[in-house]
Amino acid sequence: MTPRRNEVAQRPPRDDLDLAAFPSEESRGTTFYRAKRHDRGAWWFASTEPDADGIDGGRFDLAPPRGTCYWADSVEVAVRERLAHHVLDTNTVFAARAREMVVVAARASRGRAFADVTHPGAVRFGVGAELQTMGDYRVPQAWARAFDAAGFAGVRYSTRFTSAAPANAWAVFGTAGVPKRPRPERVHRDGVTACREAGIRVLDDGSDAGPERFTFAEPPGS
Known part of the structure; x- marks a missing residue:
């Protein structure tokens, strides 16, 4: 039966696929941005078991003992990936939610090759744009494991919760968990400022307001 055009076409990499010549982009001391909870470190390499149900973990998570840490090219991309569905419809x-996070900045290591799944030549290896948007993460995670096995430092890609087509994010591979040697990071923006910089409207919900900010009235019929 011929597949319908509305069916997901992206497939996992073939077992015999040689990725040595897959298009890549080198990190050149690039500044990374990541939105996170203010009480947690940014350098956390997440792992997902290969037989997971396909909706847990991150898009390009590796299997233990390897992991993936996700960074963005800009504050806006970092914030929108963090807030995801919560802002896509209403912006x-x-x-209170904005105050829970901060955006940190870090400097990328120089000269590391990342598999560029946005490159026009990626499709010749079986990678289409769906790899970056599909809801079932088992396929992109399989590609991540293949890229890691081929010696890539991570994946260069375009995020799901932005509308930009060019690459705007980095999935960095490493040992699962927190690095044994601390990696530098610095707070770049508080959450409210970062959201506003990203063009997201921040609604004052009274989360930092005392009773003096409110007017109290008797309920009807009292």
Whole structure:
């Protein structure tokens, strides 16, 4: 039966696929951005078991003992990936949620090759744009494991919750968990400022307001 055009076409890599010549982009001391909870470190390499149900973990998570840490090219991309579904429809966020996070900046290591799945030549290896948007993560995770096995430092890709087609994010491979040697990071923006910089409207929900900010009235019929 011929597949319908509305069916997902992206497939996992073939077992015999040689990725040595897969298009790549080198990191050149690029500044990475990541939105995170203010009480947690940014350098966390997440892992997902290969037989997971396909909706847990991150898009390009590796299997233990390997992991993936996700970074963005800009504050806006970092914030929108963090807030995801919460802002896509309304482009608004409550102030309390914005205050839960900060955007940190870090400097990428120089000269590391990342598999560029946005490159026009990626399709010749079986990678289409669906790899970056499909809801079932088992396929992109399989590609991540193949890229890691081929010696790539991670994946260069375009995020799901932005509308840009060019690459705007980095999935960095490493040992699962927190690095044994601390990696530098610095707070770049507080959450509210970052959201506003990203063009997201921040709604004051009274989360930092005392009773003096409110007017109290008797309920009807009292």
